[in-house]
Amino acid sequence: MASATVAVEHDEDHGHAETNTGISNNKLAMWLFLSSDCLLFGALISSFLLYRTNIGDNNTGYDSPFDVFDIPFTSLSSFVLLMSSLTMVLSLSAVNRDDERAGRIWMMTTAFLGMVFIGGQVFEFTEFYQVYGLGYSTNTWTSAFYTLTGFHGVHVSVGILMLLGTVFGTRKSGLGKGKSETVELVGLYWHFVDIVWVIIFTVIYLIPIG
Amino acid sequence: MAIVERPLAIGAGDDAVPVVDRPLGDLTRPKISGTWKDWLSTVDHKKIGIMYGVAAMFFFVIGGAEALLIRIQLATPNGTLLSPEVYNQVFTMHGVTMIFLVIMPLAAAFANYLLPLQIGARDVAFPRMNALSFWVFLFGGLFLNSAWLLGGGADGGWFNYAPNSSVTFSPSHGIDFYALGLQITGIASLVSAINLITTVLNMRPKGMSLFRMPVFTWMNLVVQFLLLFAVPVISVALFELTFDRLFGANFFNTEAGADPLLWQHLFWIFGHPEVYILILPSFGIISEVIPTFSRKPIFGYSFMVFSGIAIGFMGWGVWAHHMFVSGIGPISVAAFSLSTMFIAVPTGVKILNWLATIWGGRLRFTTAMLFAVGVVSMFTIGGLSGVTHSIAPADTQQTDTYYIVAHFHYVIFGGALLGIFSGFYFWWPKMFGYMLNERIGKWNFWLQIVGFNVTFGPMHILGLQGMSRRIDTYDASFGFEFWNLVASIGSFIIAAGIAIFFWNISYSRKQWKKAGMPNPGPDPWDARSLEWMTASPTPEHNFDEEIVVESLDEFWHRKYGYDENNNVVRIATAEEVAQDGSNTNVHLPSPSYFPIVLALGLPIIAYGLIYSLWLCIPGAALLIYGFVGWIFEHPDDPNAAHDHHDEHGDGDEPDALDAPADDAGADDEAELVAAGTETEADNG
Numbered sequence: 043m044a045s046a047t048v049a050v051e052h053d054e055d056h057g058h059a060e061t062n063t064g065i066s067n068n069k070l071a072m073w074l075f076l077s078s079d080c081l082l083f084g085a086l087i088s089s090f091l092l093y094r095t096n097i098g099d100n101n102t103g104y105d106s107p108f109d110v111f112d113i114p115f116t117s118l119s120s121f122v123l124l125m126s127s128l129t130m131v132l133s134l135s136a137v138n139r140d141d142e143r144a145g146r147i148w149m150m151t152t153a154f155l156g157m158v159f160i161g162g163q164v165f166e167f168t169e170f171y172q173v174y175g176l177g178y179s180t181n182t183w184t185s186a187f188y189t190l191t192g193f194h195g196v197h198v199s200v201g202i203l204m205l206l207g208t209v210f211g212t213r214k215s216g217l218g219k220g221k222s223e224t225v226e227l228v229g230l231y232w233h234f235v236d237i238v239w240v241i242i243f244t245v246i247y248l249i250p251i252g
Numbered sequence: 253m254a255i256v257e258r259p260l261a262i263g264a265g266d267d268a269v270p271v272v273d274r275p276l277g278d279l280t281r282p283k284i285s286g287t288w289k290d291w292l293s294t295v296d297h298k299k300i301g302i303m304y305g306v307a308a309m310f311f312f313v314i315g316g317a318e319a320l321l322i323r324i325q326l327a328t329p330n331g332t333l334l335s336p337e338v339y340n341q342v343f344t345m346h347g348v349t350m351i352f353l354v355i356m357p358l359a360a361a362f363a364n365y366l367l368p369l370q371i372g373a374r375d376v377a378f379p380r381m382n383a384l385s386f387w388v389f390l391f392g393g394l395f396l397n398s399a400w401l402l403g404g405g406a407d408g409g410w411f412n413y414a415p416n417s418s419v420t421f422s423p424s425h426g427i428d429f430y431a432l433g434l435q436i437t438g439i440a441s442l443v444s445a446i447n448l449i450t451t452v453l454n455m456r457p458k459g460m461s462l463f464r465m466p467v468f469t470w471m472n473l474v475v476q477f478l479l480l481f482a483v484p485v486i487s488v489a490l491f492e493l494t495f496d497r498l499f500g501a502n503f504f505n506t507e508a509g510a511d512p513l514l515w516q517h518l519f520w521i522f523g524h525p526e527v528y529i530l531i532l533p534s535f536g537i538i539s540e541v542i543p544t545f546s547r548k549p550i551f552g553y554s555f556m557v558f559s560g561i562a563i564g565f566m567g568w569g570v571w572a573h574h575m576f577v578s579g580i581g582p583i584s585v586a587a588f589s590l591s592t593m594f595i596a597v598p599t600g601v602k603i604l605n606w607l608a609t610i611w612g613g614r615l616r617f618t619t620a621m622l623f624a625v626g627v628v629s630m631f632t633i634g635g636l637s638g639v640t641h642s643i644a645p646a647d648t649q650q651t652d653t654y655y656i657v658a659h660f661h662y663v664i665f666g667g668a669l670l671g672i673f674s675g676f677y678f679w680w681p682k683m684f685g686y687m688l689n690e691r692i693g694k695w696n697f698w699l700q701i702v703g704f705n706v707t708f709g710p711m712h713i714l715g716l717q718g719m720s721r722r723i724d725t726y727d728a729s730f731g732f733e734f735w736n737l738v739a740s741i742g743s744f745i746i747a748a749g750i751a752i753f754f755w756n757i758s759y760s761r762k763q764w765k766k767a768g769m770p771n772p773g774p775d776p777w778d779a780r781s782l783e784w785m786t787a788s789p790t791p792e793h794n795f796d797e798e799i800v801v802e803s804l805d806e807f808w809h810r811k812y813g814y815d816e817n818n819n820v821v822r823i824a825t826a827e828e829v830a831q832d833g834s835n836t837n838v839h840l841p842s843p844s845y846f847p848i849v850l851a852l853g854l855p856i857i858a859y860g861l862i863y864s865l866w867l868c869i870p871g872a873a874l875l876i877y878g879f880v881g882w883i884f885e886h887p888d889d890p891n892a893a894h895d896h897h898d899e900h901g902d903g904d905e906p907d908a909l910d911a912p913a914d915d916a917g918a919d920d921e922a923e924l925v926a927a928g929t930e931t932e933a934d935n936g
């Protein structure tokens with residue numbers, strides 16, 4: 043919620059006024075929000091780390107989360123999300139070149155890749171629940187796992203809404219050079235969410251349980 | 253009326269193409285009506301600051317009543333006023349209310365009102381977001397307190413340790429209200445932190461470098477950074493608690509093998525920075541009051557600033573001193589014991605600086621000054637008892653006794669709250685255009701400080717005698733009865749002091765009206781910073797023209813100079829230097845209903861989470877409605893009757909662009925200017 047508020051907050055004080063830092067109000071606000079969000083994920087990741095090895099609790103019958111992970115599948119969807127950062131960069135550079143059409147196409151591609159990632163997450167959650175019998179309340183591991191990845195999923199979804207909002211909301215006003223800061227801010231958010239995923243992916247799926 | 257549309261205007265560039273909007277229902281653009289309705293849609297940082305203050309004082313009365321209930325219960329052995337269950341709720345809600353709904357919003361009231369003024373800005377960076385913060389805070393606070401009407405308040409103590417906070421041990425909804433209510437007020441703090449930091453970093457006028465900012469502004473900047481990083485941590489803890497209680501998660505479910513220390517760590521990582529969030533604004537206030545009434549610049553300005561920053565950093569490294577007896581292991585205990593001793597250093601630096609400022613000054617003991625001196629002395633006592641429990645072995649004896657209760661009341665009441673009262677007396681004329689009566693003010697002060705010491709001083713003794721905190725009664729044979737009775741009498745003296753404060757407000761106002769509403773002038777105290785350089789009460793547009801700043805204490809330096817013998821001499825009167833507020837040509841942000849609409853969605857969603865998820869649908873609908881409306885509403889109504897001239901006048905005139913391109917009723921700029929003069933009069 044807060045993220046979106048920040049994102050759409052328009053320079054109410056006539057953003058043209060020079061700022062002391064040289065960074066526009068909107069961009070500074072976005073940076074501040076993201077720095078705060080780091081702590082949010084920091085706390086969530088710490089909580090997960092605490093319960094990282096507890097997947098067997100409550101007689102689930104698993105020794106290790108690697109019994110249920112489908113690493114190739116998750117790697118693929120992570121790759122998709124990473125690629126979406128690339129398309130986001132391409133979109134911004136197109137907008138900077140005043141190439142409105144390309145800007146829109148790349149932005150839609152970014153949103154699409156984000157949706158593929160979310161689709162993958164939904165699939166994974168369903169699989170865990172239906173095939174492996176891991177519900178939200180099953181044990182400490184499942185609670186921590188679903189909460190952490192769920193919060194990240196919500197962040198990605200908000201990002202998708204921001205992307206679609208920018209594409210469709212600018213149909214009349216155009217998405218030219220003048221909108222480059224808008225696109226840049228959406229991009230900042232999007233890259234942040236991607237980087238957080240890299241950390242989450244490492245923590246959950248890569249570091250072996252010794 | 254045309255509204256310029258900037259769809260999803262995330263920092264839309266200057267060349268956004270104006271389009272005529274389809275207005276979203278009636279809420280699209282509030283009109284200034286000159287009635288109370290203006291307050292619902294205002295985006296003026298001063299009005300928002302005042303609303304923060306009023307709301308916080310309302311909660312202060314509630315929290316104060318809870319405190320009196322506690323003291324009546326404990327006045328005599330085997331008290332029967334409150335059952336143990338209700339007693340738990342009363343002390344929990346008292347603590348939560350005082351910290352989150354009184355001290356924090358009172359600090360926010362001053363920060364909102366003063367930060368833009370002290371740096372010489374016209375408003376905050378995001379005026380509508382500012383309104384949003386306030387409404388979210390207010391609704392969160394009301395939501396939290398509505399628990400009293402819906403089965404009882406939270407009962408786990410303000411730090412609400414797990415697993416005691418689980419459904420098993422606290423089956424009523426009280427703790428759900430706690431978790432969701434604090435979540436909501438947390439959003440308010442976060443939004444406001446982003447807003448105020450952006451304001452201070454980005455919107456200073458020419459010459460106002462960071463190290464020319466008043467200490468009050470500096471302390472609040474540090475506080476906003478602390479909030480920025482502390483709030484998300486408590487948010488996660490509260491989310492986890494909510495999910496545990498409402499959706500069967502296992503974060504704190506010890507039966508499922510959860511670690512109860514997870515809550516304690518998350519809570520105190522937030523919690524210790526939080527205590528500095530409570531105290532630093534008050535440090536800021538008295539750093540303005542003491543120099544003014546000592547007629548000296550603050551001693552060691554840069555020490556003052558850097559010790560504030562140091563506290564801001566070190567505050568993150570001491571949290572586990574709240575957990576010495578939780579079984580965190582000897583190494584952690586030793587490390588946190590040490591770090592806690594160190595954090596007293598920058599705090600001590602501040603105290604020495606205030607003393608050095610007072611030293612040799614030509615003192616005027618106004619009520620504001622008395623309260624400020626009260627802070628210095630009472631906080632010193634509280635800080636010293638804090639250092640005594642930084643020593644882990646001693647703390648093992650003191651923790652969870654009344655000694656701790658004494659400590660934190662000396663720092664929070666004696667430090668934070670007295671400072672806020674100092675601020676009331678100091679800035680009252682600037683905010684409301686009349687002075688609070690000084691004679692009554694002194695009664696207010698002396699009753700409050702005497703009552704405070706009579707109440708909390710004996711608690712040190714009770715604690716050392718072994719009276720544990722949070723017990724609902726005690727037996728006559730324990731030897732606690734004398735000091736408890738003393739403390740209870742003291743609490744009523746405090747209540748009398750506070751009542752006198754409220755009385756002072758209405759009495760002074762009546763006297764002022766009787767006297768024909770004399771204006772206190774821009775600078776009734778011969779003060780130093782920029783907020784005194786404009787008329788009292790502050791005109792809606794703050795400053796007539798941008799101030800070019802050349803030094804710290806700019807306003808003072810414009811009033812005083814040096815003669816050939818290097819003696820300070822008056823070179824100008826305040827009236828000569830100050831702006832008279834007559835400029836009506838200043839561009840103001842337009843009011844909006846969307847912040848309050850958006851904020852209203854949150855408590856509805858929260859009720860939905862507790863009672864029936866169906867209720868979340870209208871809540872979310874309201875939220876989305878407010879949100880979409882917000883995006884499509886241009887922050888500056890081009891047709892508003894405000895004067896619509898840009899004060900920066902740097903040739904890059906967005907106003908021209910904002911003018912509706914093809915709206916039939918579009919006024920042109922000239923008419924706007926003409927229309928503006930009238931409204932300025934009726935809303936000023």
Ligand code: HEM
Nearest residue numbers: 527530531573574596599635638639641642651660663664
């Ligand atoms: C010189 C600086 C300070 C030191 C060394 C210090 C030290 C401590 C320690 C070690 C405790 C834990 C005691 C225990 O629970 O056993 C504590 C508790 C507490 N302190 Fe401080 N403190 C300082 C300043 C402050 C300030 C400025 C505030 C607030 C404005 C504050 C508010 C509190 C509160 C609310 C508690 C009680 C928490 C609870 O409910 O258990 N302290 N302090």
Ligand SMILES: [Cu+2]
Nearest residue numbers: 524527571574
């Ligand atoms: Cu602490």
